Amino acid sequence: MTGAIVWLRDDLRLADNPALRAGIDHGGDLTVVHVLDDQSEGIRPLGGAAKWWLHQSLTSLDADLRQRGSRLVLRRGAAPDVIDQLVADTGADGVYWNRRYGPVEREIDAGIKAALTDRGIAAHSFAASLLWEPWTVLNGSGEAYKVFTPFWRAAQAMPEPRHPLPKPRTLPDPSSATGDDLADWALLPTSPDWAGGLRDAWTPGEHGAAKLLEDFVEHALEDYDQRDEPAMAATSDLSPHLRWGEISPYQVWHRLHGKLEPHQRQQAPAFLRQLAWREFNWHEYFHCEQLAMVNVRREFDAFPWRDAPEDELQRWYHGTTGFDLVDAGMRELWSSGAMHNRVRLATASFLVKNMLVDWRIGEQWFWDTLxxxxxxxxxGNWQWVAGSGFDAAPYFRVFNPDRQLERFDKHREYVRRWVPADEERPEPMLDLRETRQRALDAYDRMRRA
Known part of the structure; x- marks a missing residue:
């Protein structure tokens, strides 16, 4: 055996990393690589906020690897070409990775595995980012569940998710493979540097993820029944860490099934249900190609979206609509790269139903700023709001942002955090009642069509 390559993607951690464990067990030199593939056809370029997070996460991961006698190799290009070249550079006879579930990514990975196997090189992939892989939770007809509640019921009846793997204390010697300088990837904003709010809000990396999970369990889980109130510290904030694989769903699942106080245990099922909603969206993505571009419910192809003027879109983008909850949420997004989930629903509904703007425009803005x-x-969540996806909200359900404000932020603590009280506010850009009726009329026209 001459050595192994561990190809990390959205699994930027050492703990509970099956591909890393397999690479260690393989023997010989170990090359840990992250490939920035922005060249393969069909790969969606990262948004600006995601690039910032990736830079920080890779920096953190490299430091962790170096503490254990290894290092992170960075290479940029089409993944099949990069992996092929890296095998040639290192003489590796084993390549390991954790599975991806998007249609383009699956095709790329399958092609790489076939090419390596044909050359006599071991190539193995592992389950690491989902508790239940998309082909394992199917209904009685062998099809994907299209409604969340039966999906969740079926998932709970599956064998218990495996226990997390421990973090390796040491790693094999790295190969002599060279890589790119992270700074040369230019992932960070410079002209201007708009990431100050992100730096203040987040600590990307595996250590930050582990600390957040413990802080949530110890200090916020008991208040999870107040999670819809955006001013409350009642949510986990783990979403970006799960997105980048700095913590695995297996770690979260078993921590919530571990030692808990009675007042914590009462709220654990509600939190795990939200973790399962993430899984449900990934199952939808696996079974529905081009989820960000094509309506899952194809009848929505006939929906009469407005071609909104750019100035209207700019008011939504930057939080100057004249509706306090929407504006606070959009400003939180612009500043911190995140938005409270309840507020996400209100801001998305406002765009899609009150402004009658195609959900894909909102999805692209969130893609760039989250x-x-x-x-x-x-x-998946944008299609849920629009009514065009799996288990979607009925189109006639329109989130009134003023009522949402009164219900979930009646003391305006959240709004004051993002919209200063002394700021001169613009007049509301639309009439909520009239635009709600306009949306319902448009929905009726679609159904008749």
Missing amino acids: VDADPANNA
Whole structure:
């Protein structure tokens, strides 16, 4: 045996990393590589906030590897070409990775595995980012579940998810393979540097993820029943760490099934249900190609979206709509790269139903500005709001942002955090009642069509 390559993608951690464990067990030199593939056809380029997070996460991962006698090799290009060249450079006779579930990524990985196997090189992939892989949770007809509740019921009846793998204390010697300088990838914003709010809000990397999970369990889980109130510290904030694989769902699952106080244990099922919604979106993505571009419910292809003027879109993008909850949410997004989930629903509904703007425009804006934007959750949740996806909200359900504000932020603590009280506010850009009726009329026209 001459050595192994471990190809990391959205699994930027050492703990509970089956591919890394396989590479260690393989024997010989170990090359740990991350490939920035922005060249393969069909691969969606990362948004600006995601690039910032990736830079920080790779920096953290490289430091962890170096503490254990290894290092992270960075290479950029089409993944089949990069992996082929890396095998030639290292003489590796084994390549290991954790599975991806998007249609383009699956095709790329299958091609690489076939090419390596034909050359007598061991090539193995592992389950690491989902508790239940998409082909394992199917209904009685062998098809994907299209409604969340029966999906969740079926998933709970599956064998218990495996226990997390421990973090390796040491790693084999690295190969002599060279890589790119991370700075040369130009992932960080410079002109201007708009990432100050992201730096203040987040600590990317495996250590930050582990700390957040423990802080949530110890200090916030008991208040999880107040998770819809955006001013409350009642959510986990783990979403970007899960998106980049700095923590695995197996680690989260078993921590929530581990030692808990009675007041914590009461809220654990509700939190795990939200973790399962993430899985449901990934199952939808696996079974529905081009989730960010094509309506799952094809009748929505006939929906009469407005061609909104650019100035209207800019008011939504930057939080100057004149509706306090929408504006606070969009400003939180622009500053921190995140938005409270309840507020995401209100801002998305406002765009799709009150402004009558195609959900794909909102999905693209969130893709560029969210640190936790992934192709399944981002697109799946936008299709849920629009009514065009799996188990979607009925189109006639329109989130009134003023009522949402009164219900979930009645003391305006969240709004004041993002919209200063002394700021001169613009007039509301639309009439909620009239635009709600316009949306319902448009829905009726679609159904008749």
